[in-house]
Amino acid sequence: MRVRLRNYGYYADLLGGPLVELEIPADTLGDLLAAVRSRFGVDLEARRNLRLIVGDRVLHTFPAQLRLEDGVEVAVVPVVAGGSGAKGRGWATRRTGGRVSR
Amino acid sequence: MAGVSYQGTILWVDLSKGTVEGRSFPDALQRDYLGGRALAARLLYDLVPPGADPLGPENVIVVATGPITGTLAPASGRFTVAAVSPKTGLVGHANSGGHFGPEMKLAGFDALVITGCSPEPVYLYLEDGRAQLLPAGHLWGQGLLRTWELLEERHGPDVRYLGIGPAGENQVLVSAVMNDGWDAQARPGLGAVWGAKKLKCIAARGSGKVRVADPERFLEAVRDACGKIMADRTYPDFSRYGTSILVDIAQASGGLSTRNAQEGVFEHYEGISSRRLHAGYTVAKKACWCCPLHCKNYVEVRTGPHRMRGGGPEYETLVCLGSRVGLGDLEAILYANHLCNDLGLDTISAGTAISFLMEASQRDLIPDRLPWGDAAVVIDLLRKMAYREGLGELAGQGVARLARAIPGSEEFALEVKGLELPAFDVRTGKGFGLSEATANRGGDHLTALPNFELLGMSEQEGVRWFGNPYCVDPYTERGKVPMVVWHEYFAMLCDSAEICKYTTFATYALLPEDLARFVTLATGEERTAADLLHLAERAYNLERLLNIRRGMLPARDDRLPRRYTHHPLPRGPARGQVVHLETMLPEYYRAHGWDVRGVPLPATLRRLGLEREASEVLGLGLEGTGPPGNGPGEGAGGG
Structure with a gap:
């Protein structure tokens, strides 16, 4: 089956241009990621600074068994919000307490 | 006790009289308003009469640095310019980077308060504790690029500058104040305020120092912070492309x-x-x-x-x-x-x-x-x-x-x-929609910058930070309120300590705890993240009170244009999306401690030490009913 990769930002350089068509042997995300690895030498699963958009669904993790439809467009998008393994803020349950120290 | 990293001086400039005077930066102001945008809110509230014409002599320009400006803290080159906006009639603040802010502080000034109107074009020159108003007839009418050249010819190549071009001189309301070539103190039309006052620019040179209370531990904090920023997953793209990468993300x-x-x-x-x-x-x-x-x-x-x-x-x-x-x-x-x-x-x-x-x-x-x-x-x-x-x-x-x-x-x-309204289409980020509808300075993305909802955080991270998984989904209104309110206070804190939002919000590499560590080690006064967020909340409410005093009716004015609320996007990944603002506003007002009309409640203002302002703006008469706050006289002083 065929999948169109729409690559944004740096990923257009890494993955052969802004729009690339790939032929993959089966219909899962795992197959697509393997095809990208094989053709471009890029392991998307190992990268921390991207998200995939499959149709209208944003993927934060990349489940190998996720089924893809023939002709689907998969966007490879750099992330805008990061966080160095940030701790929980607990904002919803803990308002800012205390007064300015004197 | 005065904070070590402050220079301790606010320069007062009266353009009508042509005078300059350095006055001490009151400890209470440092403690309760820190610097930058929060300090500006305090000064504007105290100094600008409620009915003042933004383009008249009664409006006041504030230029303010923060307690970590001019230190080695990463991205600490920010500073604030503020005045009542001629565009909105409300609080008008702007913030930019570059090098002017640190240079002004190295020249000996934490902040400038500029009043009156000059009869002739002038510019302000600052150098090592001295300040002069100089004629600017030869600069008036010049584009900014030529203006910078002329300033360098007169004061040397290491001078830093902040000023207006022909748009500001002509009091055009979409004008900005520019610094260091191409950094912009933009949005609320502050260039027009400078033009009305015939203030062309400010040039600064400083050979002074910004001391910190605990240099060894401060440097350790700098190393930690730089490590966090450079290890962040957004660093490769932001450092390579800058904010232009957001064009790709917006299209996607x-x-x-x-x-x-x-x-x-x-x-x-x-x-x-x-x-x-x-x-x-x-x-x-x-x-x-x-x-x-x-x-x-x-x-x-x-x-x-x-x-x-x-x-x-x-x-x-x-x-x-x-x-x-x-x-x-x-x-x-x-x-x-x-x-x-x-x-x-x-x-x-x-x-x-x-x-x-x-x-x-x-x-x-x-x-x-x-x-x-x-x-x-x-x-x-x-x-x-x-x-x-x-x-x-x-x-x-x-x-x-x-x-x-x-x-x-x-x-x-x-x-x-x-x-x-700024570039981002809020139909594809409902938290942005809420924040731009309610921002104190009008349609503005930087008042909250809730990037948390844009393609980066997982649902688990949403639960951990804000107690719900929906806040990371840009296409829903659910779960956005706590996320937006936290960002509003954090943004106020960044704009007051004066650190760039792209090292904090865009990456979440630095958090309020990191800023508290910097402020504590720089000033020598122990501050916690909770202290600083409380301070930010106070300043946010003070801005809102200033707006209400100037005629804002939140229930009428906290809104979005019908394009965003009634016209669905016709195609693309966000096809069919509009913003249902009405589903978020009541919860948003409650989360701030405001009533159903968006007006701060007495209990909120009392908790924040804003009893006097409650009395002045809302006629609530809270003075003497709560803990001591920042009363009259602790504020800006004369002027």
Whole structure:
């Protein structure tokens, strides 16, 4: 089956241009990621600074068994919000307490 | 006790009398308002009479640094310029990076308070504790690029500057105050306030020092913070492309504002993408003071009608002078941006005024033919706005005034409280929609910048931070309120300590705890994250009280244009999306401790120590009923 990769930002350089068509042997995300690895030498699963958009669904993790439809467009998008393994803020349950120290 | 990292001096400038006077920076102000935007809110509240004309002598310009400005803390080159906005009539603050803020502090001043109006053009020169008002007749009328050259000829190549171009001189409401070549204190029309006061610019040179209370531990904190920033997953793209990477993300999510936000997907997107900018035109990367992110692009167009060399456009400019006006010619956009830097125009407001007129033309509401994507029209209108010529006369007053002048155009007027809405289409980020509807300075993304909802955080992270998984989904209104409110306070804290939001919000690499560590080690006064967020909440409420005192009715004015609430995006990943603001506002007001009309409740103002202001603005008579707060006399002092 065929999948169109729409690559944004740096990923257009890494993955052969802004729009690339790939032929993959089966219909899962795992197959697509393997095809990208094989053709471009890029392991998307190992990268921390991207998200995939499959149709209208944003993927934060990349489940190998996720089924893809023939002709689907998969966007490879750099992330805008990061966080160095940030701790929980607990904002919803803990308002800012205390007064300015004197 | 005065904080060690402050210089301890606020310079008071009376332009009407031509006098300058250094006064001590009161400890209470340092403690309760820190610096930057919070300090400016306090000073504006205390000094500007409620009915003052923003373009009259009673308005006050505040230029303020923060407690970590001029230290080695990463991205600490930020500073604030504020006044009552002639555009909105409300609080008007802006914030930029570069090097002027640190230089002003090294010259010996934490803040400047500028009152009155000069009869003749002047500029203010600051050097090592001394201040002079000098004639600026030879600078008046000059573009900013020439102005900077003339200042360097007179004061040397290491002088840093902040000033206005012809747009500000002509009191055009979409004007900005510019610094260090191409950094902009933009949005609320502050350039016009400078122009009305005949203040062309401020030049600063400083050979002083900014001391910190605990140098060894401060350096350790700097190393930790730089490590966090550079290890962050967003660092590779932001350091390489700068904010232009957001053009790609907006297109991917269906929110690339196109033809005055009639659409969210731009057919010529490739022409304005980050990759095109970087590969074709970026000749160097530039960094603000002590910033490891170095996100700025220095660009060059070598040949052709749009030949230029200078500071490159940020995301907002690529959209507002690009896809929003239907323009996919990157060289024309770079030239238009360069022109705005020289004329002193805010690219968001100026671009949006043009896109508004182009849609009015499309709909035959005006006789002028203004085709989408016509570079010559865009460039011509920018010049006419700056010099108040022809159609530029009205366009330069901004979208709200244009909409009042063109019957039938209110539906597509992209403004809130009189301020043009920024580049991001909030139908693809509902938290942004809430924050831009309610921001104290009008339609503004930086008041909260809730990037948390945009394609980065997992649902688990949403639960861990804000107690719900929905806040990371940009297309839903659910779960957004706690996330937005936290960002509003954190943004206020960043703008008051004076650190760049792109090392904090965009990456979440630095959090309030990190800022508390810097402030504590710099000033020598123990501050916790909770202390500082409380301080930020107080300043946020003070801004709102200032607005209410100046006539804002939150229930009427906290809104979005109908384009975002009633017109679904027609295609792309966000097809069908609108913002249901009414589903978020009641919870948002409750979370702030405000009533159903969006007015702060007595208990909230008492908790924040704003009893006097509650009495003055709302007639609540809370004074003497709560714990001691910042009362009269602890504030700005004279003036």
